[in-house]
Amino acid sequence: MRRFQLTLAYDGTAYAGWQVQPGRPTIQEALEAAVEKVTGQRARTIASGRTDAGVHALGQVVAFAADAPLSCEVLRRALNANLPRDVAVLEVAEAPATFHPIRDARRKRYRYVLHDGAVRNVFALRFAWHYPYGRLDAAAMQRAAEPLLGRHDFRSFETSGAERKTSVRTVFDLAVCRAEAGAGPPPAAPAPAGTRDDWVVLEIEADGFLYNMVRAIVGTLTEVGRGARPEHWPAEVLAARDRRPAGPTAPPQGLFLVNVAY
Amino acid sequence: MRRFQLTLAYDGTAYAGWQVQPGRPTIQEALEAAVEKVTGQRARTIASGRTDAGVHALGQVVAFAADAPLSCEVLRRALNANLPRDVAVLEVAEAPATFHPIRDARRKRYRYVLHDGAVRNVFALRFAWHYPYGRLDAAAMQRAAEPLLGRHDFRSFETSGAERKTSVRTVFDLAVCRAEAGAGPPPAAPAPAGTRDDWVVLEIEADGFLYNMVRAIVGTLTEVGRGARPEHWPAEVLAARDRRPAGPTAPPQGLFLVNVAY
Structure with a gap:
């Protein structure tokens, strides 16, 4: 048996997330059906982590074993x-027999995209959280995010119910910025007149994430960005080690798994 | 009666084009239903031009008359x-009673987006023509496009059937370029690893366009870009004043009406 490592991109809009659920479309089910068609073998695929319904991936990593005499390119x-x-x-590589996408992951990077123009961007409906309540203060969100860097117990930013040994994680990078005005309209999602500066993008890299952690952090920082909470508040939420004082969970369509480092 | 001028953006994927067609969803029908709900009046809307099924708009201009005591912002x-x-x-303005979006249009600008990466970009399926047959030579396409600038009979790039007085049009601007590598991933349509330079964008501005003219020009220039035809060929196609020698009509999902100048 050979072990293959795939890098996968997906638009999660039409799916009930990564993991197989009877009677609902999932990325895992679609991939396993394609693997069976191509190799003639029913293989179990393992991803670096589940993504939720409506969440996207730019570089999800998936492994499976198969007895296929095909080159990676084919x-x-x-x-x-x-x-x-x-x-x-996006990519297929042959991996060592011991490779395990969950256990061996060292770092994961997520991106969250907000659009805060007054009028919705019709080309970004699937790929951003439209926040029409006024312009967010991205610089204040960035300052408020800084205390989350490093090794902490992140249970304040966890939706309960998921299995995990510990709620301690290390955040290596956390940046909030307004997408540059000079960057020009994305070719694939053009900006209608006067809207090209209306994006706030959060990027976060950690050794792992609790269930809904990125979306809870985004929902909390957004409370600062709209002026409803002071900049020191997210640090207090972190210290409380309690989900209740944190902000709401941001919706899934703005979230992208960017990549996984091994 | 007041006359209103709207600037409209739409994702054309789900629509059979701008113009009302019984039994099929159209942008015009959706807009007229909204106008009726808001003003209580059934108004006929007029756009600067029809867009076809699957074609998008960043700045379509539409006019209608209504007896509504509302501010433009409301x-x-x-x-x-x-x-x-x-x-x-995107915008509402009050227009002179004589304003007519078709007759008064001086220039229109369209954009066509191609994605020529080997693997489809799942975030651009609705907003670009995926061209997986190899990298296009955008510089050759630009050189081949230059003879189309200026005032010419463009009937070689017209799908017949539409009513028009003349097939002579003036092209003021026609540029083909590869989207810059340094431009960074668009926040709304992120680029999976290694794909951020895989866009070719054509922009064209003219005093008017024949039916399917932009898509026929794109289909013709793409023949040059893939090396199937020499750079001087599009000029010959133009001179032939005959649709048959031209390249195929590019698919609708890559096309955007950018703006209309009055």
Whole structure:
């Protein structure tokens, strides 16, 4: 048996998340169906982590074992030809037999995209949280985020219910910035007149994430960004080690798993 | 009666184009339904031009007359609250009673977006033509496009069937370029690893366009970009004044009406 490592991009809009759920469309089910079509074998795929319904991936990492006499390049093409259009295999590599996408992950990076223009951007409906209540103060959000850097107990930013040994995680990077005005309209999601500066992007990298952690952090920082809470408040929420004082969980469509480092 | 001028953005994916067609969803029908809900009046809306099924707009201009005692700002908000999510009013202004969006248009600008990465970008499926047959030579396409600048009979780039007095148009600007590598991933349509330079964008401005003219020009220039035709060929196609020698019509999802100048 050979072990393959895939890098996967997907638009999560139409899916009930990564993990197989009977009767609902999932990325895992779509991928396993494509693997079976291409290799003739029913393989179990393992991802670096589950993504929730509506959450996207730019570089999800997935492994599976199969007895396929195909080159990585041919496998990539064949999988893409058999996957739904909104799921794509970017890379295929052969991995050591011991490779495990969850256990071996050292760091994961997520991005969260907010659009705070007064009028919704019709090209970003699936890929951003439209926040129409006024312009967010991205610089204040950045300052408020700084105390979250480093090794902390993040249970204040966790939706309960998921299994985990500890709620301590290390955040290596956490940046909030307004997308640059000079960056120009993205070719694929053009900016209608006067809207090209209306994006706030959060990027966060950690050794792992609790359930809904990024979305709870975004929902909390947004309270600062709109002026409802002071800049020192997210640090207090962190220290409370209690989900209740934190801000709401931001909606899924703004969230992207950017990459996983091994 | 007051005359209103709207600037409209829409994702055309779900629509059979601008113009009302019985039994099919159209932008015009959605807008007129919203106008009726907001003003209580059934008004006929007129756009600067029809867009086809699947074609998008960043700044379509539409006019209608209504007896509504609303400010432009209130009207904008009310229309947006009553429109489908994939259609948005960017601006509302009061226009002179004589204003006519078709007759008074001086220039229109369109953009066409191609993605020529080997693997489809799952975030751009609705907003670009995926061209997976190899990297296009954007510089050759730009050189091949230059003879189309100026005043010419463009009937070689027209799908027949539409009513028009003349097939002579003046192209003021026509630029083909590869989206800059340094521009960074668009926040709303992030680029999976290694794909951020895989865009070719054509922009064209003219005093008017024949039916399918931009898409026929794109289909023709793409033949040059992939090396199937020499750079001087589009000039020959133009001179032939015959649709048959031209390249195929590019698909609608890459096309955006950018703006209309009055």
